[in-house]
Amino acid sequence: MANTSHEVLKDELLELLASDTDLSMLTVTPEMVELLIRHLELVDEKNQIINLTRITNEHEAIVLHILDSLLFIAHNPTVLGPGEKLLDVGTGAGYPGLPLTIVSGCQSTLIDSVGKKVNAVKEFTNALELSDRVLCLHARAEEVPEVCHFRFDVVVARAVAQTNVLIEYATPCLRRNGTLLLGKGNPSDEEPQAASRAANICGLEESGRFEYDLPHELGHRTILAYTKTGNPRIKLPRQNGMAKRNPLGLQ
Numbered sequence: 103m104a105n106t107s108h109e110v111l112k113d114e115l116l117e118l119l120a121s122d123t124d125l126s127m128l129t130v131t132p133e134m135v136e137l138l139i140r141h142l143e144l145v146d147e148k149n150q151i152i153n154l155t156r157i158t159n160e161h162e163a164i165v166l167h168i169l170d171s172l173l174f175i176a177h178n179p180t181v182l183g184p185g186e187k188l189l190d191v192g193t194g195a196g197y198p199g200l201p202l203t204i205v206s207g208c209q210s211t212l213i214d215s216v217g218k219k220v221n222a223v224k225e226f227t228n229a230l231e232l233s234d235r236v237l238c239l240h241a242r243a244e245e246v247p248e249v250c251h252f253r254f255d256v257v258v259a260r261a262v263a264q265t266n267v268l269i270e271y272a273t274p275c276l277r278r279n280g281t282l283l284l285g286k287g288n289p290s291d292e293e294p295q296a297a298s299r300a301a302n303i304c305g306l307e308e309s310g311r312f313e314y315d316l317p318h319e320l321g322h323r324t325i326l327a328y329t330k331t332g333n334p335r336i337k338l339p340r341q342n343g344m345a346k347r348n349p350l351g352l353q
């Protein structure tokens with residue numbers, strides 16, 4: 103990243119938030135903006151040492167990391183309220199989980215299967231003084247029901263796996279009527295059919311689909327929402343790796 107000053111980056115984010123009609127229902131205070139930009143800077147510093155993100159242009163990172171994360175709740179900010187429990191599967195550098203935690207006031211669990219990424223996110227949450235609201239876990243998605251002895255109100259994932267696989271990962275982690283939110287760049291043509299069959303097997307119903315264009319023509323996003331309305335028809339979680347090796351919902 104070039105050395106654009108902290109204050110300039112904050113102004114840029116504030117301006118984008120003010121002009122973005124998609125995010126207009128979210129309340130983002132100056133204190134939250136400070137944390138969102140500080141997180142981005144910490145990611146950039148750490149990215150010099152370990153590979154956390156391929157996005158190294160700070161102006162693009164504001165859109166592709168911060169705004170893109172906030173789009174998960176743009177359609178309904180109340181889907182994730184203060185104190186509610188959020189799980190971010192495959193958080194990488196903390197996206198979308200940390201921006202969502204900062205803006206919603208929720209309690210979150212951020213997991214990744216790569217230990218050094220989890221350690222980095224732990225450092226970020228300590229530096230941002232968010233560790234009382236954020237648990238960082240080195241775990242695979244399939245291990246969460248065993249490791250966490252509670253269920254989540256909301257599960258999110260960005261750029262981790264196909265929709266049917268993520269539906270399977272999320273199901274045993276979600277409480278009844280909990281919500282799964284997935285951010286997709288370009289879902290493949292086969293994804294909706296496999297996802298709908300997997301949702302049916304898992305007891306989830308598609309409850310929304312929201313389309314957004316990112317500012318500066320940085321791409322299109324689809325946010326898919328699923329609600330856990332019933333019980334899964336199979337025992338979940340399956341063994342580690344099965345969801346990817348033998349995905350649900352394929353014909």
Ligand SMILES: C[S@@+](CC[C@H](N)C(=O)[O-])C[C@H]1O[C@@H](n2cnc3c(N)ncnc32)[C@H](O)[C@@H]1O
Nearest residue numbers: 192193194197214215216241242243260261262
């Ligand atoms: C492309 S990165 C996306 C990171 C972040 N969600 C983002 O959008 O910037 C995918 C991440 O998912 C993690 N991952 C993949 N499969 C996983 C699994 N089964 N359980 C937990 N983490 C997983 C990878 O280690 C990686 O950090």
